[in-house]
Amino acid sequence: MKVLVSDPLSEEGVRKLETEMEVDVITNLSPEELVERIKDYDALAIRSGTKVTAEVIAAADKLKVIGRAGVGVDNVDIDAATKKGIIVVNTPGGNTISAAEHTIAMMLSLARNIPLANASLKAGEWNRKKYTGVEVYNKTLGIVGLGRIGAEIASRMKAFGMRILAYDPFVTAERAADLGIRLATLDEIFRESDFITVHTPLTKETRNLIDEDQFKIMKPGVRLINCARGGIINEEALAKAVAEGRVAGAAIDVFTKEPPAGNPLLDQAGVIVTPHLGASTAEAQVNVAVAVAEQILAVARGELPPNALNMPAISSETLAAMRPFMDLVEKMGRLAAQLGEDGYDRLEIVYGGTVAEKDTKPVTISAVKGFLDSLGHSANFVNSLVKLRECGIALTESKTDSTNGYSNIVTLTLSGPKGSVSVYGTVYGKNEGRIVQINEYRVYVPTEGYMIMAIHEDRPNIIGPCCVVLGEDSINIGGMHVGRKASGGEQIMVLNVDHPVSEETLGRLTSVSGVIKAKMIKL
Numbered sequence: 001m002k003v004l005v006s007d008p009l010s011e012e013g014v015r016k017l018e019t020e021m022e023v024d025v026i027t028n029l030s031p032e033e034l035v036e037r038i039k040d041y042d043a044l045a046i047r048s049g050t051k052v053t054a055e056v057i058a059a060a061d062k063l064k065v066i067g068r069a070g071v072g073v074d075n076v077d078i079d080a081a082t083k084k085g086i087i088v089v090n091t092p093g094g095n096t097i098s099a100a101e102h103t104i105a106m107m108l109s110l111a112r113n114i115p116l117a118n119a120s121l122k123a124g125e126w127n128r129k130k131y132t133g134v135e136v137y138n139k140t141l142g143i144v145g146l147g148r149i150g151a152e153i154a155s156r157m158k159a160f161g162m163r164i165l166a167y168d169p170f171v172t173a174e175r176a177a178d179l180g181i182r183l184a185t186l187d188e189i190f191r192e193s194d195f196i197t198v199h200t201p202l203t204k205e206t207r208n209l210i211d212e213d214q215f216k217i218m219k220p221g222v223r224l225i226n227c228a229r230g231g232i233i234n235e236e237a238l239a240k241a242v243a244e245g246r247v248a249g250a251a252i253d254v255f256t257k258e259p260p261a262g263n264p265l266l267d268q269a270g271v272i273v274t275p276h277l278g279a280s281t282a283e284a285q286v287n288v289a290v291a292v293a294e295q296i297l298a299v300a301r302g303e304l305p306p307n308a309l310n311m312p313a314i315s316s317e318t319l320a321a322m323r324p325f326m327d328l329v330e331k332m333g334r335l336a337a338q339l340g341e342d343g344y345d346r347l348e349i350v351y352g353g354t355v356a357e358k359d360t361k362p363v364t365i366s367a368v369k370g371f372l373d374s375l376g377h378s379a380n381f382v383n384s385l386v387k388l389r390e391c392g393i394a395l396t397e398s399k400t401d402s403t404n405g406y407s408n409i410v411t412l413t414l415s416g417p418k419g420s421v422s423v424y425g426t427v428y429g430k431n432e433g434r435i436v437q438i439n440e441y442r443v444y445v446p447t448e449g450y451m452i453m454a455i456h457e458d459r460p461n462i463i464g465p466c467c468v469v470l471g472e473d474s475i476n477i478g479g480m481h482v483g484r485k486a487s488g489g490e491q492i493m494v495l496n497v498d499h500p501v502s503e504e505t506l507g508r509l510t511s512v513s514g515v516i517k518a519k520m521i522k523l
């Protein structure tokens, strides 16, 4: 397994990767060079510098995981990665304190004109009046985005005696109260704050969250800080508001284009800037590099990483508990796909008994994966649900109290205008999976290998001649299961065979008197 590290990653992370993978550290690749090189790698480790575009992902034929050593993933086309089945992970928490401390450093530098005063003194001036600042004590701080970083800033700035308002549509009033602060509307924040700092991800909703109109309602002399992402505050509008003196100053760590050559904010003396340094501390860089390396190695080993952004979060305990069901339903999905005809538009999974009491999400995904794999789609845990939707098949998952006598039972039904196929399975004993019913036929079939499934009349002298046909073609039968409908004139015969059976042999089987149809299945 090979990993490309395309942004500066701390040595601790690189060394961890090297314990199990071949590592190439190649930074400053052009977009074209990245597209050219990515095809050789199983994993990619990045920070904010590398743009993982749809073109890069299209060229990434072996790539299994993109590891972001940091939080923001606006530089990764996650939709494209998901469709290609590539896991995207990040490392939340590793740089929270550093980003919060940098934001506060920027806020205080802004309040006290430190960068300008520093430059002026070093240029030979001694101008104390010009750099008179303001206190933050007793001022209102508006925090937009009360996640990890926003919350750390809130608790620290309370100690400075600031009144704090926060806006975050995903945070409860209880959470804000726990932090000792008050939730407010965006408008309240704009109208009442002396300092405004943004800590949201950059998304469709947060791009230009603060623009011309918002500046119009702010307190004259407000100061703004952006240590989150360039573009959350519209750069042209901010530069204009600073130039016109409506905004007293701004402290900016991040830009829509980095490096920010030609950015209007660089021309404003009232704007202090740093080159995206929020996470650039010794501590944060070790944290995020080690955390990303661990997750890349987990994916390489076939495990699920804890911070995958395009997969359901599944704990290792859930995964261990559900593994036998995942293995069973993957095979059930394969079986349903092979028994069904084209034109299905619905896949329904029903859980009964003990399995229904657990987190069935990973089981459902496994069923879909098995179903799609068997139809020739290359599906995995990341892209299965997206691919199923693309195939026009609606998925439903439900739970039932009825178990038909089993301690646990999973039913998978594939249906469409032409009819339906149902497969029932259970896990018993030492975590062994069995298929216990196919449509109306009760069976008891192990979930592995090759099998012939035949429907035949429910009368003597059919099974024997079928075995003779297989024997004549030197096909060894490893197991045999027959089942009949609760009532009715047909039976199912399932023969486990060691090797695939030719179309010709299947043809001879279907010519045995009483055999209605026969099919080769590979689980």
Ligand SMILES: NC(=O)C1=CN([C@@H]2O[C@H](COP(=O)(O)OP(=O)(O)OC[C@H]3O[C@@H](n4cnc5c(N)ncnc54)[C@H](O)[C@@H]3O)[C@@H](O)[C@H]2O)C=CC1
Pocket (backbone or CB within 6 Å): 070, 071, 072, 073, 092, 093, 095, 096, 099, 144, 145, 146, 147, 148, 149, 150, 167, 168, 169, 170, 171, 199, 200, 201, 202, 205, 206, 227, 228, 229, 253, 254, 276, 277, 278, 279, 280
């Ligand atoms: N300058 C730097 O070096 C660094 C920048 N960052 C940036 O800071 C951002 C925040 O990081 P964390 O606090 O760790 O992430 P987080 O996920 O803990 O917090 C983000 C918060 O934003 C909120 N949010 C989402 N959409 C919103 C909206 N439309 N309006 C208001 N709030 C909204 C979320 O509910 C969440 O509470 C990251 O996404 C990243 O872009 C993070 C680390 C370092």
Ligand SMILES: O=C(O)C(=O)COP(=O)(O)O
Pocket (backbone or CB within 6 Å): 047, 048, 049, 069, 070, 071, 072, 073, 095, 276, 278, 279, 280
């Ligand atoms: O974690 C984040 O979102 C950051 O912005 C840090 O970016 P960086 O890893 O320093 O390029």
